[in-house]
Amino acid sequence: MKDLSSWGLIIGVTIGVVIGVLLAVGALFCIRFRKKHAQIRFSSSRRASTIPMRVNGVDSSSVLSDSTMDQESPKHPETEADGSSFWIEGTKRKNLVSVSGIPKYFYKDLQKATRNFTTLIGQGAFGPVYKAQMPTGETVAVKVLATNSKQGEKEFQTEVLLLGRLHHRNLVNLVGYCAEKGQHILIYVYMTNGSLASHLYSEEHEALRWDLRVNIALDVARGLEYLHDGAVPPVVHRDIKSANILLDHSMRARVADFGLSREEMVSHQASNIRGTLGYLDPEYVSSRSFTKKSDVYSFGVLLFELIAARNPQQGLMEYVELATINAEGRVGWEEIADPRLDGVFDISELNDVAALAYKCINRLSKKRPSMRVVVQALSQILKTSHRKHHSRRWLPITVEEESLDIELSEHQSSVSGHQREESIDSVSDLPDV
Numbered sequence: 016m017k018d019l020s021s022w023g024l025i026i027g028v029t030i031g032v033v034i035g036v037l038l039a040v041g042a043l044f045c046i047r048f049r050k051k052h053a054q055i056r057f058s059s060s061r062r063a064s065t066i067p068m069r070v071n072g073v074d075s076s077s078v079l080s081d082s083t084m085d086q087e088s089p090k091h092p093e094t095e096a097d098g099s100s101f102w103i104e105g106t107k108r109k110n111l112v113s114v115s116g117i118p119k120y121f122y123k124d125l126q127k128a129t130r131n132f133t134t135l136i137g138q139g140a141f142g143p144v145y146k147a148q149m150p151t152g153e154t155v156a157v158k159v160l161a162t163n164s165k166q167g168e169k170e171f172q173t174e175v176l177l178l179g180r181l182h183h184r185n186l187v188n189l190v191g192y193c194a195e196k197g198q199h200i201l202i203y204v205y206m207t208n209g210s211l212a213s214h215l216y217s218e219e220h221e222a223l224r225w226d227l228r229v230n231i232a233l234d235v236a237r238g239l240e241y242l243h244d245g246a247v248p249p250v251v252h253r254d255i256k257s258a259n260i261l262l263d264h265s266m267r268a269r270v271a272d273f274g275l276s277r278e279e280m281v282s283h284q285a286s287n288i289r290g291t292l293g294y295l296d297p298e299y300v301s302s303r304s305f306t307k308k309s310d311v312y313s314f315g316v317l318l319f320e321l322i323a324a325r326n327p328q329q330g331l332m333e334y335v336e337l338a339t340i341n342a343e344g345r346v347g348w349e350e351i352a353d354p355r356l357d358g359v360f361d362i363s364e365l366n367d368v369a370a371l372a373y374k375c376i377n378r379l380s381k382k383r384p385s386m387r388v389v390v391q392a393l394s395q396i397l398k399t400s401h402r403k404h405h406s407r408r409w410l411p412i413t414v415e416e417e418s419l420d421i422e423l424s425e426h427q428s429s430v431s432g433h434q435r436e437e438s439i440d441s442v443s444d445l446p447d448v
């Protein structure tokens with residue numbers, strides 16, 4: 016009897032253990048299945064919201080000619096962990112982030128911020144641009160896509176997708192967009208000092224000092240270098256011109272309007288040619304194939320614009336060609352210097368910048384330097400200028416000279432703070448023309 020009850024106990028315990036093990040295995044299986052299911056759901060939603068066009072240009076950027084430190088445009092202090100800014104909190108559409116990670120905004124809030132679209136800054140080929148005062152006090156530029164433009168639809172999609180992945184301190188970064196009520200709107204960082212063109216050609220502004228012009232050239236070169244060599248895949252701007260260079264409160268320059276493909280920009284004289292007359296690479300015009308070197312050509316024209324303050328659509332290049340008869344592209348460029356400079360510039364520095372510009376506008380694209388080499392050359396020019404100013408400190412100088420010197424060195428140190436050691440010594444080391 017005792018034997019029988021102990022057998023019963025053993026059998027009972029064994030059955031209990033078996034059931035327990037089966038329950039544990041079942042529970043484990045359930046947990047693993049749920050985890051896996053959740054993973055599949057997560058990755059498929061990520062796939063749906065991520066367009067595999069490019070990885071973020073910043074994360075994937077290769078080492079550029081100047082330091083990659085602080086390469087990204089300055090982050091707003093109130094930047095969320097996911098990288099999207101919430102400086103227009105309350106205006107930004109809640110829980111809605113676009114496919115490109117650029118925050119989406121309500122139309123009615125933008126309407127309010129632009130006082131019902133009455134704060135017009137200017138009108139571009141893309142549509143009108145308004146200044147907007149956000150509830151947080153932040154000022155932004157709001158570009159409303161012309162609704163009657165078919166091409167505008169494409170531009171809008173291209174720009175939001177592309178710009179969402181491009182960030183650099185020398186680019187006019189996109190900070191938001193709105194796609195509502197048939198309207199397509201792009202929101203950009205506001206550039207207080209307007210376009211470079213307005214500073215070169217409008218009497219409303221004081222003449223730009225020479226040192227500022229060289230700093231602006233370097234800023235633009237860095238922005239372009241990032242587009243060419245830092246972004247993955249590379250971006251060719253296609254419309255580098257002084258109207259597309261915008262200046263912030265401290266006169267630092269940023270490249271605007273990249274990623275646009277406007278039909279309105281098509282020259283009326285040569286069909287299917289995109290860009291702006293006066294800046295167009297002649298090789299592109301004949302071959303119809305636009306390359307990074309076509310941007311380099313337009314940048315060369317921009318450098319001459321900075322030197323001479325002459326509009327490329329009003330004979331700048333003819334003026335340059337005349338100057339080369341004597342200068343052979345190396346010296347004597349001071350003849351074409353902007354009269355508003357009043358002769359206040361270092362002649363050898365101006366000749367170096369002009370010689371660089373001349374190499375950029377070589378008719379043969381393969382003889383033009385890359386933007387990386389251009390950045391190196393301009394950094395070198397600025398470095399030499401900075402050194403000259405420092406060595407002059409040992410000579411007796413006037414009070415005015417001293418204050419100008421301090422101002423310049425402050426500006427230069429903010430520029431050179433993120434430069435790496437250059438690998439070329441002078442402009443003459445560039446590919447020969």
Ligand SMILES: Nc1ncnc2c1ncn2[C@@H]1O[C@H](COP(=O)(O)OP(=O)(O)OP(=O)(O)O)[C@@H](O)[C@H]1O
Nearest residue numbers: 136137138139140141144156203204205206210258
């Ligand atoms: N982010 C910005 N901050 C301040 N002003 C801006 C900004 N973006 C554009 N603007 C100004 O708005 C006006 C229109 O600019 P937009 O870029 O649309 O055209 P554009 O460059 O003048 O001409 P196009 O479209 O033919 O290239 C210009 O005066 C420009 O300086």
